[in-house]
Amino acid sequence: MDRATLADRLAAELGTANVVSDPAELDAYLDPFPIGLDEEFAPALAARPGSVEEVQAVLRIASETQTPVWAVSRGKNNGYGGRSPRQPGSIVLHLERMDRVLEVDTVSGTALLEPGVTFEGLYAALQAAGGEFWPSVPDLSWGSVIGNALDRGMGYTAFGENNAALAGLEVVLAGGEIVRTGMGAMSGSRAWQIYRPGFGPSVEGLFSQSNYGVVTKAGIWLMRRPERWAAVDIAAFGEGDLAPLMDALRPLKLDGTIPGTVSTADVTGIASFIAPRSHWEAEFGFGPRDRLPADFTPRLMEQFGLGRWNMQFPLYGSRGVLAARIGEVRSAFERAVPGARVTIAEYDGDVPAAEVPEPHRTRAGIPGMYVERMPYWWGGRGGHIAVTPVSPITGEDALRLNRIVRRRFDEFGADWFSVFCGLGRHMLNIAQIMYDRDDADQAARSRELARVLIRDLAAEGYGEYRTHIALMDDVAASFDWNEHALGRLHGRIKDALDPAGILAPGKSGIWPGGGRP
């Protein structure tokens, strides 16, 4: 069906104002940081439903016209494709108008949200409800709470793994059927947001990084505001300090002393939060095509009082528990990494946001835009993608990952930015690949670097936790055990739940009918 007719049909259901088909306006539905040609991932149009019924209407029209649908919440998944669909010609189902905080339960500490609710919106609703509970906010708070959780993003309070804090989904399947997961499958349930598994097989995990349904409501667990909290920042000055840092961290993660997401950034990455490359080129006297000079790192460390590796995490507790934890953490890291600088700032749980310095805010669930400069390292309209392997939290893995990754960054002439995040029992190594989207050669080389790294890392047993739309097939291919048995299982479930294959073909490497486009 031609675009105009499709737009008319959608407009008849959603209103003209909620269907975007003008090519100029559709630019907002392209990847802001493309690593290929726009045409590769260009939507046919975008539809902005205001209700579950309108989501059903869009899916019905999509089915009748055999048009694929790519759902985004706020559409701020930048670095992973933004709002661009994997399959060109898709309808982008943009859920930002469904932005109600449906319930805040200040007894059990949960909220029920629509997908258009941002971290800022949730924070405001929780403050209005008394501030007794905190959201888990990521570095950039303009995105959707649900979208971030479904894509397995991270926050910085005790609930660092936003996906693990989901509790109770409402999902519209491709055929329009509405399902509530877990205890929500009972009419009038008192425990939809309380107990995630439900009775019988738990289907909730099926809808993360998924093309099996459109999530229209989700419950989320909140963190109870502690009596006291602390922002711990550890600067370790030697390149090799990374290994003992991670080995000291692991037992403190295992026993829950250190909750949430522990971020450990190399100093080069931090440079990108401060200013673009051109600033440092002028400051330190190197050229726009030069490699970062050998003295770049030491000079940055000197100028900003930074470590070679900069770890940050929160501690929480009553006055007594926090005091004990601070002592234990300080002595563990000072013992493991002689010469490291451990800085600890303590706060009351109800400290006003304005009194918390910006770099500490996410650790108290306060939204912000701390790293918004990062994508513009190379100038212009910027660009970044990440390769992010999962590993145990060990120094040995951290060093091995850096060796694998750095070799290829150097080979491709990319500036090597490495951040390690420790969560639960796993570590994510975010290897940021920066580029200027308007430099077609650099963008193409960045894509190739990512593809090569995905293969290199898989050869050593490291899989990705999340990826850009252009790399989903590569990552899916790397999960190859028993002739891609899990991928085949994903495909069987896809075909059972979406036999017409209209929902997000290719998302996470899952294509209808087991095929490829």
Next chain:
Amino acid sequence: MDRATLADRLAAELGTANVVSDPAELDAYLDPFPIGLDEEFAPALAARPGSVEEVQAVLRIASETQTPVWAVSRGKNNGYGGRSPRQPGSIVLHLERMDRVLEVDTVSGTALLEPGVTFEGLYAALQAAGGEFWPSVPDLSWGSVIGNALDRGMGYTAFGENNAALAGLEVVLAGGEIVRTGMGAMSGSRAWQIYRPGFGPSVEGLFSQSNYGVVTKAGIWLMRRPERWAAVDIAAFGEGDLAPLMDALRPLKLDGTIPGTVSTADVTGIASFIAPRSHWEAEFGFGPRDRLPADFTPRLMEQFGLGRWNMQFPLYGSRGVLAARIGEVRSAFERAVPGARVTIAEYDGDVPAAEVPEPHRTRAGIPGMYVERMPYWWGGRGGHIAVTPVSPITGEDALRLNRIVRRRFDEFGADWFSVFCGLGRHMLNIAQIMYDRDDADQAARSRELARVLIRDLAAEGYGEYRTHIALMDDVAASFDWNEHALGRLHGRIKDALDPAGILAPGKSGIWPGGGRP
């Protein structure tokens, strides 16, 4: 196919010793606490595979002969059907011979197990590995770690929800395909037991309380032995003290001060752990058909120094953290429940098991058989089933649940035993229905009591977390939102993964083809 021919075909693959078809030996594969006729849930025979390949062989024969297969691990799921299959005439796939602890990772604190590994076996393996990590053991340690976790059973360390501690499954699907979930889907993965979600939709939850596959390996997260721990026991003496107990507990669960499973037992339930009803009949002078007399509860409390409600939980931490927590917990409960007795026993993390009194042991992951007398309350060969609604952790819910449940227990002439377990953000109210399996009338009335309660509770928004094979359809029917949308989704996935419908038809109320037997 007749039983003898089927047995021959299985014996050709597994060896004669591993196929049980003699009717007398097959008694071991009947529910030890039946609430119906044996014929209702009688297997055709049992097969005991020794390897994944033999599991595949059994499934192949089952498919070829259209015989349903009911998988059990150790087969100690007593109170829920034991080893009996939901569908009579099934092959019981008894996995006890697959009992290897395949790996203990003392770096990241995980283990990889086969389904035949018992809690005792895991404990022994962890002790042999240095004792630095603890298993999460339930009241009875003879069962399978994996079986318990897949059925969403409970333990008593910081990892009270055994299902949530699963990390990485190997599953044989009905057609014989072997799938590894999460990061295990990558050959040579370094993170199969480290990071549960994997890339793309997470299928791991599909295999809990499920008939979608046979789990042949599973990873499990272990608790790191703390420096110190404490067993906290709180006796509250008034019937109405239950509400403030639960309301005081909730915030301490939300902020992680109290981890794991908090059990709060009424004193009548505790009587069943000590001695059968006949003992108390003699002791307190009432007859075998009499209601428990009004002075039963106060006399028990007096004689054993028990509360009307008896809460128990662990605390863990370094010396400093534990001391702070003990102070906070003591003052929170003494303030909330005036007159309650708070008893706290402190231990070093590495205290030898023999120095820990039996009622404290599960809180340090030490296996035992603490409640093994409980099923024999009514004498004879005993019997018990539970109705176990899920609710928020509030005093109001606890009192409402007791009102709903007690009215029916009284109406049916059953002795009312009530235990509340607080985990995560939910509470389970275990309403134990006791009977003598050899008293056909009492067993039948117990079944009817459970069915009525499932309906009563659902009408108030309370769903079950787990149930006996005879009640699975009743519980599934209670999850009725949007015309049983979740049940229909379960059915679609069932038909996609097991089109011949051979795996555990009726488990959790899921039948092949959406039908009924």
